[in-house]
Amino acid sequence: MAKDKANRPKARLPRGFADRTPGEIRRVARMMETIRQVYERWGFEPVETPLIEFADALGKFLPDADRPNEGVFAFQDDDEQWLSLRYDLTAPLARMVAENFQNVPRPYKSYRAGWVFRNEKPGPGRFRQFMQFDADIVGAASPLADAEICMMAADTMEALGFARGEYVIRVNSRKILDAVLDKVLGIEGPSEKHLGVLRAIDKLDRLGRDGVYELLTDGRKDESGAFTDGVGLTDLQARAVQSLFGIEVRVSDNSESFEDDQQITLEMEDGSAQTGSISNSDILAQMFRVVTLTGADPDCLRDLFSISDHLQASGYGTSRVRIDPSVVRGLEYYTGAVFEAELRFEVQDEKGRPVRFGSVGGGGRYDGLVGRFISQDVPATGFSVGVSRLAAALAARETASADDRGPVIVTVMDRDAVPAYQALTAQLRRALGDVPVEMYIGDSGFKAQMKYADRRNAPCVIIQGADERAAGIVQIKDLAAGKEAAEAIEDRAEWVAARPAQVEVAYDGADVSAIAAKVREILS
């Protein structure tokens, strides 16, 4: 025990990191297995890379950069080379493919899961260590690959238990953004303004259309009074940008079903709304109209038209994968299609406030990433599931799930009989298969053992004292049923005498079948 209060370390966790509970761990493990099965069925194969890479292999933060620790956890090896904890699973894959370029089949379809780390300010539901589950196709330039990723993402969401309409995979293309911005801004290629516009659009869901307009023009003051610089577009330019990216596609309130080509509402920049049966082709037609109005080359829409066709051919309509011009994402390395998996339902947190989970995954085409390492262009596209956020969403929907359940506990009434309890525990464990069973191994009395069982969330406890042993029986107490009965407790003496939720079962010291049968009944 630490007697020296002044100098003992404080038990604490760095911001943005979290301990994980039994329920979470089991839930995530089950989810990951589900995702894995979907990916395998689509013909993807597993591959794993380490948590640590050379810093220069991960991106723009080079060992000699001013602040090698900005955004990424980095440290120097004993040979002074900078190493980094990976911040996503895409950059390491690109490195791995480039390093083994001669040996991988192309197109190379692979998946991997693991912890990634970001050294940035955490927020609610955002951590500095979190789990991602990626699937990527390297070496396929065709929109077929993008369409496949989108469809598989939709399959994954449904396999995880999200009904059609509870989620949607939204798709857009960076090429359209690039082409239209070149025209509107009058600047070819990437620029400060260009980036600023994309960042502003990316905040549409949080700030709303007016907030985005402020960011596009003169800047915006947030609720704490801090000021964010605007991009400095003219009113005309800002409105031109919003005419394309401001097309909001939302499910109309009276839509009960989530069939394909459902009733949806298109809100136009001029404030009008058009409601009707709208398909991805309809959305594309709308985008085509706006693109040509800005004078941009409509060829930028080619990929999305192609993806739309492939989706339709495979029977994936707007209820699953929907083209949406407001998707921006991952600003730096995406070169074409971009995807985002969005949850469309709300849940309440423990304080009753509504929580929107929003984006739980995303990805896109990154044709330049592998090419950074070798003198060859290698097209690639992929998708990443934010496992931690998804798990939080699933947990918030479920109440008291089996994931939280503890073991059946054999209590120790008299210490002298421990060998008999051990025998009973071993027999029961064998008879119950995958149901966990344990004997109480602490030092406390019987009452404390019941508290322990309660805290472990045990489904039931096995009780055998001298009386029971003499009579050839054990008591089985159903803790959950007991808890329910306890709501009506008035007088303790009566309550204890009645022994609610407790049954006697025959046990001769060898045959646990009757006990096992009763336990199974309680578990079911």
Place this chain on the structure above:
RNA sequence: GCCGACAUAGCUCAGUUGGUUAGAGCGCUAGAUUGUGGAUCUAGAGGUCCCUGGUUCGAACCCAGGUGUCGGUACCA
């Protein structure tokens, strides 16, 4: 990084225009109950009142600086 709020028991928080032994609820440990978690009653344990300095006869309270937490915002390859 910028803006703001907050910092008292394990948790949620009260507190005094600056005054002596710093409180509540919940939780925890135990007793009432030789063998039953959750009800009730009782008792107990648990605090450098974030840190440092200043003002004062006297600071948990006022002032300054620091640190930390939370929220917003920016960045997010």
